[in-house]
Amino acid sequence: MEPYRVYNVKADISGKVVEVNRSCEARSCSGVVIKVDDYQNRVDLHNLEIQLKNLKTILASQKEIVARKKESYKIFKQLKTKSTEDKNLKFYDYQNSLIAMKQSENSIANLGAQIKKLKDIISKKSIR
Numbered sequence: 001m002e003p004y005r006v007y008n009v010k011a012d013i014s015g016k017v018v019e020v021n022r023s024c025e026a027r028s029c030s031g032v033v034i035k036v037d038d039y040q041n042r043v044d045l046h047n048l049e050i051q052l053k054n055l056k057t058i059l060a061s062q063k064e065i066v067a068r069k070k071e072s073y074k075i076f077k078q079l080k081t082k083s084t085e086d087k088n089l090k091f092y093d094y095q096n097s098l099i100a101m102k103q104s105e106n107s108i109a110n111l112g113a114q115i116k117k118l119k120d121i122i123s124k125k126s127i128r
Helices: 039-077 084-124
Strands: 017-020 034-036
Touching (some): 039 084
Antiparallel strands (some): 017 034
């Protein structure tokens, strides 16, 4: 007796096989057929999501700080009693806050990309 079709199943991701649904042998079935260990990936994903949440909170604070420093600088630069050096220091303080805010935005974008990549890896560890 010859099989109708032969399939070679290979995961895109390597790892230890932790679950095999043997009842799906020689028939079609729904659900997970083979599951590769993804525990560490799920822990990493959880940690990245916490980092993302924290960074978003920090970014919100930084936006408020930048807005306040911008207004403060606008008022400060028009004062005739302040020296050019003091005005420059106020401007540089505002610019440093703006740069920190932009760096936080970049970090959020990078974390988002890492989270998407990790979710893709986790999804590839289960053959359905």
